[in-house]
Amino acid sequence: MNYIKRLAAKHHIFMGIMIALTLIPIIVPVSAEESITAYCYRDNRSLGNVSVYENSNPAAVCNSLYYDCKGKCIACYHDFDYVDYVCIDASGRTFLR
Numbered sequence: 001m002n003y004i005k006r007l008a009a010k011h012h013i014f015m016g017i018m019i020a021l022t023l024i025p026i027i028v029p030v031s032a033e034e035s036i037t038a039y040c041y042r043d044n045r046s047l048g049n050v051s052v053y054e055n056s057n058p059a060a061v062c063n064s065l066y067y068d069c070k071g072k073c074i075a076c077y078h079d080f081d082y083v084d085y086v087c088i089d090a091s092g093r094t095f096l097r
Contacts, residue, residue: 036077037077038058038062038075038076039075039076040065040074042068048065048066057088057092059092060090061075062074071090084096084097085097
């Protein structure tokens with residue numbers, strides 16, 4: 001009987017660890033603090049802005065969020081290393097505005 005109790009306790013600990021490991025990828029992006037505001041443009045017309053995290057492609061977010069983009073929007077954000085805005089097109093190419 002003691003063997004079964006110890007086995008059950010080990011099983012509960014194992015399941016707790018597995019659940020914690022499963023939740024890490026879900027919790028980490030939500031708790032990220034560094035986001036940037038990118039402005040979505042198509043044909044030099046502003047369609048709005050999006051908040052993205054450093055590792056995401058803001059142009060892809062603009063193109064998926066705004067219907068008027070139709071896959072042709074660029075996203076521009078203020079980079080403190082440059083004087084002007086840095087823009088990214090849908091293919092991921094960066095250029096200064």
